[in-house]
Amino acid sequence: MPASLEPAVSLVQVSIRLGGMLIQNGMTFQLAAGEFVAILGPNGAGKSTLLKMLLGLLRASEGEVLVLGKVPRTGNQQIGYLPQFLNLDSMNTLRARDIVGFGLDGHRWGLGLFNRDREKKLDRILDEVDALEFSRAAFDELSGGERQRLLLAQALISDPQLLLLDEPLASLDIAHSQEVIALVTRICRSRGITVLLVTHDVNPLIAHIDKVLYLANGRSALGRPEEVITSDALSRLYGSPVEVVSSQGRRFVIGAEV
Amino acid sequence: MGLLHLLSYAFLQNALAAACSVAVCAAVIGYFLVARGMTFAGHALPNIGFAGAAGAVLLGVSPVFGLFCFTILAALVFSLLGEQVREKDLGIGVVMTFSLGLGLLFLTLYSGYAERTYSILFGTILGISPAEVRVTLASSLLTLLCIGVVFRPLLFSTASSESALSKGVPVRLLAAVFLVLTAVTVSLAVQVTGSLLVFTLLVGPAATARTVFRRPVAVIGLAVLLGEVYVIAGILLAAVTRTLPVSFFVATLSFIAFVLARLLQKGRAWAR
């Protein structure tokens, strides 16, 4: 699928304030359509906040934000979202299909009658994420990796142009983590959609991503991993000496909180 | 047959009609209460309703009117307080006792207080008037319609509020609407079981059904069935024994079914 020429995300001199604190100042960057971008940075730097801003859940204190060419608003079916925290505790007896189905029409009023097209669409998306075999199982019977696949399906089922994933790898072990990363990469390339993935550890992703957006100390830096995750670049960002050691294609940050 | 003869009485028909419609609402609302972890509302709202009903009696107005007013008001206040209700156990207990005290204050200022107190606390469905039956049926229908309309977004926001919010679901508004619908259902249920035992009709069937089924439609279906069985059996038994209140039977049946269901659940888990 050809990527459009318009940037997927565009920020101009954006500042984010939360609880009276200035979290980000003067952010200006553009993300092209179809790019796979990892968002990194220490806690409190504004990673989740940035995603929420793109979703229209929070407003920027200053500056202009454009998502897919328009001002951010909630209910944008063009954006798929996988939040960090889920309150599924009492609802995880729902079937996998039902949870994925929310992404399609959970926001529509009424009871929702049985619809053959809807079921076909569900099957297709479940197949895409390799979750068809357990689509009728209850959510609480599934492993962490399987759950993330389903939540990914939920985010994708509305055919979004932009996918926002807030720490999807946080609670997964290495095997499941790699499974999810492979899946996300495949989806990004085959559908040609823009993917923003918030994470703490870039190394599992480093071979797959196009760019890194690093947020720290009220500042941001966007570029390829080998440009941004360097001792110079990060020291400038953090405002204090940071050393980056690279070994076997991986990069390790020393001297700063990641 | 004795039963057919009983059923020919108007008071019994009225009671059954009202109670059966309430049982459906209670099952549906109860499902969401359990899913949202808000079963404490099943204790707090009825007691607040008691204070409202008592106040209405004092003012010479229909108690049902007082029930509706107070519970809906309380629902709106709870919605405004939002998520900031920590230590809710203690807070709910205080609200309950305060409302009970207030209600009793109103009733003692009214001359026939003992009987009125008893009837509101423990229910008087057998004495329901045709007018009240009409109000109950209309309110139940309205409530069910509203739930039908908000069903999907409510389910979505219960399961995953952040995702729902990002998809444009008005999560906070829905929460408020749901609480108001709960208040209406509670007010209706108080007529069947009295304010002290609303929990058994509101939460009991849904909690029991949840141990058997997983999908919302199935759980709600079973909850409706259970609720209907409880109220119908309760009313018939109360009519036959003539002195024991309906609420006692509903409470007992509800409890027994719940315990059985949980035991079965444990048994199933053990067998695996």
Next chain:
Amino acid sequence: MGEIIRSGIFQNALLGGTLTALLCAAVGYFMVLKALSFASEALTDIGFAGITGSALLGWNPLLGMLGFSLLAIIAMGALRDRLKGRDVEVGMVLSLALGLGVLFLTLYAQSSGTHASSGTGILFGSLLSLSGSFIILLGVVVVVVLAVLAVIFRPLLFASVDSATARARGVPTRVLDSVYLLLLGVTTAVSILSMGVLLAFALISAPAGAAHKLTRHPGWSLFVAMLLGLGITWCGVLVAFLGPWKRVPVGVYIASLSGLVYWGALLQARFRRRPKREANQHRDREIGG
């Protein structure tokens, strides 16, 4: 007015109320700490079934209630760790107890030829009609319970706040918890007799709950709880005797005042700590990034 104050009834009521308030505040302090509110509420309803059941069976209501409560306490003790988050289960037990209570009440009224509604005395209490001998009994109970609490105060506090560490330090947490539950059961019984089943929870929960909101220091907290409980009870008794409405049970005033005091403390806590909390809240939300 002076006549009323000098009357035996008034003095008994005041004395009875004072003793009840002190007892409930002290025991309630730990109840709030241990987050046993819901279970405690259930205990009062079980007491209701106990009283009415034993009245029906012709037993001494007081002993019957204590017996039932004891069974409930043993069950609670056995299920201790699994009570948290079990709102639905505790709610069902609570409702069952109430349902049984209604049954016994109705049957009892039937057998004695009166309407069940005359049993509302059990429901709403009789602080005003406490006999001298009961007051003496009450006094003994209060002294004993407070003495026991005084002795186990520090280890109980430790065990309630951080049971794992306490156990590691050699504190007999299981025993202390059981002892506490016993004290709670006795206190509940006392409160039921003075305030009635439905309002018994008020004096146990509200003064202690308010005190916890007003100060974090354990010693002060306990003292404040007792002070609040006393204040509420005295106001209640005074209004009941000297106020305009004659038929209102004292328990009603006490329950109402308790509610107001608790919410007052809540509001005050909210406003006092608001600025700092907002910033921290956003901080915590940002822990994800």
